[in-house]
Amino acid sequence: MSDLDKLESQGVYILREAYRHFKNLAMLWSIGKDSTVLLWLARKAFIGHVPFPLVHIDTSFKIPSMIAYRDKLALDWELTMIYGQNKEALAKKQTFPDGAIDRLSCCKALKSEALKHTLSGEWPRYRMDHKQKKYVLDTDTEPYTGVIVGVRSDEEGTRSKERYFSPRDQHNDWDVGDQPPELWNQFKTDFAKGTHVRIHPLLDWTELNIWEYIERENIPITDLYFDQGEGTRYRSLGCFPCTSSVNSTAKNPKEIIEELKSGQFANIAERSGRAQDKEGGGTLETLRKDGYM
Numbered sequence: 001m002s003d004l005d006k007l008e009s010q011g012v013y014i015l016r017e018a019y020r021h022f023k024n025l026a027m028l029w030s031i032g033k034d035s036t037v038l039l040w041l042a043r044k045a046f047i048g049h050v051p052f053p054l055v056h057i058d059t060s061f062k063i064p065s066m067i068a069y070r071d072k073l074a075l076d077w078e079l080t081m082i083y084g085q086n087k088e089a090l091a092k093k094q095t096f097p098d099g100a101i102d103r104l105s106c107c108k109a110l111k112s113e114a115l116k117h118t119l120s121g122e123w124p125r126y127r128m129d130h131k132q133k134k135y136v137l138d139t140d141t142e143p144y145t146g147v148i149v150g151v152r153s154d155e156e157g158t159r160s161k162e163r164y165f166s167p168r169d170q171h172n173d174w175d176v177g178d179q180p181p182e183l184w185n186q187f188k189t190d191f192a193k194g195t196h197v198r199i200h201p202l203l204d205w206t207e208l209n210i211w212e213y214i215e216r217e218n219i220p221i222t223d224l225y226f227d228q229g230e231g232t233r234y235r236s237l238g239c240f241p242c243t244s245s246v247n248s249t250a251k252n253p254k255e256i257i258e259e260l261k262s263g264q265f266a267n268i269a270e271r272s273g274r275a276q277d278k279e280g281g282g283t284l285e286t287l288r289k290d291g292y293m
Helices: 003-021 033-045 064-076 087-091 103-120 157-161 207-217 253-262 283-289
Strands: 025-028 054-057 081-084 126-129 134-137 146-148 165-168 196-199
Touching (some): 003 033, 003 146, 003 207, 064 126, 081 103
Parallel strands (some): 025 054, 054 081
C-alpha cells in the first residue's frame, strides 16, 4: 500500500468507529481543503452516503464564493447540511473590524461560542431543505456528542497535542493535559456521560498528503486555493478580514504539490496568513481550549 492508501484506510476506519460508538454524531465542514478531504473520506467510508449531518459555523465573514461552493456541494451530494451563527454578536456588531473589538474576542464570539451553542442545540440551527433549495430552521435540537473534525497535527502547534478521539467536558472545554493514551491503534471510545468527544481522522496527514490526495481523487474544492492570474492564492482559508493570500502562481493541485516539494514554503507556516494566530501570543491555543476547532 502507498502512504496515501494507508492514510485513507486509517481515516475510513476511524470514521466507521466513530459512527459505531457515538449516537449523535456530526462532522464540522469549514469548506477548506482539509475538511473537504474529510468529507470525501466519509463518502468512501459509507459507500457514497454521509450518514451524519455536516455542520458549518457561518461567521458571515467568509468569502462569498466559499458559501456558494458549500451550498452547491450540499445539493449535488445530497448532504444533510447544517449551519449555526452567533446572530446576537453580529447584530450588535461585536466583530472585527466593525466594533471596538480585537480579533481574539471576535473569534471567540463568532467561532468558539457559536460552535459550542450550535453543537449543544441551545442556539437555532439551520438545515438545507433540498426541495426548496434554501435553509430552514432545524427542528432537531439534540446535542451532538461526537464531532468529527479535519484538523492535522502538522498544521499548527496546539493541534499536535490532540488525540484521534479527544474528550472535552460538557461545555466543550479542552484540558490539554488530560488526554487518553492511544497505542497500537487502540482508541478509547467509552467516555463518561456528558463528555463531548472530538474525532480527528486526519491527524497524521500533512499538507502535502492533502494535496496529493486531492489530485489523485480529483476532489472538487473551492478555487480560492488556486492562482486566478494575479500571482497569489490562499493557502489557508478563514474570515476575509483576517486572512491574506500568499505569493504563488499554482493553478491546480499538481502545481501546488510541486511548490511544496520544492521547499518554496519550507520556512513559512501554513497558517501564516491567518492574522488571529499572531495576536496576543498563544491565541489559537486559548481559543481551542474554549472549544474552537
